[in-house]
Amino acid sequence: MFTPKYTLTPKLFTNISQIERLYGRLEGLRIPQKLELNLERDNLIQSTYISNSIEGNPLTFPEVTNILLNDRIPVNRDEKEVKNYFEILKNLEKFTSQKINLEVVCELHKRLLSGVNDKIAGKIRDKKVVIGRYLEGQILQIKHNPPYHKRGKIGNEIQELIDWTVKSSEISTIIKAGIFHHHFVFLHPFEDGNGRVCRLLSALIYLQNNYAANKYFVLDDFYDIDRSLYSDKLHSADSGDKTEWLEYFSDGMKYSLQSALVKYKNAVARLKITERLTPKEQEVLSILQKEEEITSNDLADTLKVSRQQAHNLLRALLEKGFLGKKGSTKASYYYLK
Numbered sequence: 058m059f060t061p062k063y064t065l066t067p068k069l070f071t072n073i074s075q076i077e078r079l080y081g082r083l084e085g086l087r088i089p090q091k092l093e094l095n096l097e098r099d100n101l102i103q104s105t106y107i108s109n110s111i112e113g114n115p116l117t118f119p120e121v122t123n124i125l126l127n128d129r130i131p132v133n134r135d136e137k138e139v140k141n142y143f144e145i146l147k148n149l150e151k152f153t154s155q156k157i158n159l160e161v162v163c164e165l166h167k168r169l170l171s172g173v174n175d176k177i178a179g180k181i182r183d184k185k186v187v188i189g190r191y192l193e194g195q196i197l198q199i200k201h202n203p204p205y206h207k208r209g210k211i212g213n214e215i216q217e218l219i220d221w222t223v224k225s226s227e228i229s230t231i232i233k234a235g236i237f238h239h240h241f242v243f244l245h246p247f248e249d250g251n252g253r254v255c256r257l258l259s260a261l262i263y264l265q266n267n268y269a270a271n272k273y274f275v276l277d278d279f280y281d282i283d284r285s286l287y288s289d290k291l292h293s294a295d296s297g298d299k300t301e302w303l304e305y306f307s308d309g310m311k312y313s314l315q316s317a318l319v320k321y322k323n324a325v326a327r328l329k330i331t332e333r334l335t336p337k338e339q340e341v342l343s344i345l346q347k348e349e350e351i352t353s354n355d356l357a358d359t360l361k362v363s364r365q366q367a368h369n370l371l372r373a374l375l376e377k378g379f380l381g382k383k384g385s386t387k388a389s390y391y392y393l394k
Contacts, residue, residue, distance in 0.1 A: 279309030
């Protein structure tokens with residue numbers, strides 16, 4: 058039977074208390090529905106970008122945003138990975154009505170790697186893998202050697218972890234999600250995609266325990282600050298004691314909620330200002346939500362207006378604090394702040 062080892066330290070206890078208060082403040086905000094939907098969409102895109110980037114996907118945030126917002130068909134493996142992840146994350150609530158089990162875990166993995174690596178998609182590995190630094194196929198440094206390498210044993214261990222997570226109703230959701238997060242990666246049940254599936258399942262655990270992950274906050278933004286630290290803290294629990302990892306994990310949850318509160322308050326304040334913008338100015342902002350940057354010539358072509366009219370629109374939004382500007386010549390370009 059799976060029995061995790063950890064200590065409820067003063068730091069961990071304080072973090073959990075602060076997380077509960079911060080989440081309560083988030084739920085208490087009165088956010089217009091349209092704004093809430095936009096922020097949720099932005100959270101899903103940000104989480105998709107970070108989670109895939111952590112695993113080595115080379116696409117930039119603007120590239121990921123362009124693929125997802127324009128809903129175009131992926132043309133390569135990297136694009137397919139982010140598209141798959143986004144679609145799963147967007148529809149994750151559909152899994153909340155059923156208990157997490159091995160079948161659900163494999164289904165998420167299958168959807169994640171569909172069209173990316175169909176040979177291993179949805180299948181628990183049945184071979185030895187070692188996580189570390191490689192050069193030309195040779196291992197240079199072993200970061201982690203999973204404890205089991207047979208499909209049956211790995212499946213049993215994953216099921217025991219799931220059973221503990223589901224049955225431990227008296228334990229804080231933050232602790233349950235943190236322990237699940239580490240131990241799933243520790244077991245490394247798949248040949249590829251373990252980190253992404255783990256973060257999807259962590260989000261699902263939050264959803265099933267009444268924390269609206271992705272709607273209000275992004276789980277991955279803290280890991281993105283220092284990815285090496287994230288990896289080191291994660292592996293600090295490999296020896297058995299998960300306390301250090303749980304303190305870090307709860308730090309991340311607290312950070313995500315604090316960031317979400319600031320973002321939502323700023324968005325509400327900006328909405329009040331935006332409502333006083335002219336229709337054309339609002340149209341410019343909509344264009345810049347899809348473009349990384351734009352010049353007055355580009356805007357004139359897009360809106361079918363004169364260059365001077367385009368320049369006036371950009372200057373007005375610059376003065377109102379919505380845009381930033383790079384350059385001081387006619388070729389200057391503007392970006393959304």
